[in-house]
Amino acid sequence: MNNAGSLHGMKGLIVGIANADSIAYGCARTMRAQGAELAVTYLNDKAEPHVRPLAQALQCPIIAPCDVEKAGELESVFGQIAQRWGRLDFLLHSIAYAPREALCARVTDCPSAGFSRAMDVSVHSFIRMAKLAAPLMTAGGCLLTVSFHGAREVIRQYGVMGPVKAALETVVLYLAAELGEKGIRVHALSPGPLKTRAASGIPEFDALLELAAKKAPLHHLVTIDDVGTVAALLVSNGARSLTGNLIYVDAGYHVVD
DSSP states (O other): OOOTTOOTTOEEEEEOOOSTTOHHHHHHHHHHHTTOEEEEEESSTTTHHHHHHHHHHTTOSEEEEOOTTSTTHHHHHHHHHHHHTSOOOEEEEOOOOOOHHHHSSOGGGOOHHHHHHHHIIIIIHHHHHHHHHGGGOBTBEEEEEEOOGGGTSOOGGGTTHHHHHHHHHHHHHHHHHHHGGGTEEEEEEEEOOOOOTTGGGSTTHHHHHHHHHHHSTTOSOOOHHHHHHHHHHHHSGGGTTOOSEEEEESTTGGGOO
């Protein structure tokens, strides 16, 4: 068993790195610095050149494609983990997607196909990962996902992703209840607005960043390293009695109207 706050000897899966500005990369970098060995995925051939060098710098023994919409790719990742490590101590799910026609429309006007796809990629994929991870977490473990305050407060630019993230946060509660008997803990991180590739698709996002910095009690934006520090603590033994939580990493953005 590792010391509280240390990840030495632990094995973790990171899903969602797109580039060096990704929340998932900030988490991976911190977890690796604290001693964890990591498996990292990339979305597709187009994404690989941006992700593989980052994963190699982190000395990841497993670097694999993972498009959750492609049959068998997610299962293949867990198969490689089972074959190489035989176990898994934690995973980070940091993927979300909505087609532009769904993201840019009012929720009232969101097309059914776009809503279903956003839910499948952003929410159900976390459930799938939990199911695949559980048999590998024989000594317990931790599952993390990433939400946003738009799940609990209407943020006009966020559109359909607000309801989608609300669903994700509820899934965290149910997974925590169902998997607790196996010693598996489940949390959602809720960072403040960050300049990431995913956020670039949100209309008027620069204005949202400016507002967040002014509104937050600490009057600054958070960084991917801030999120990574909290993520590393949550997967460590130091947080072994915590589960089912929504953890804000937002300089207090969520507490002010």
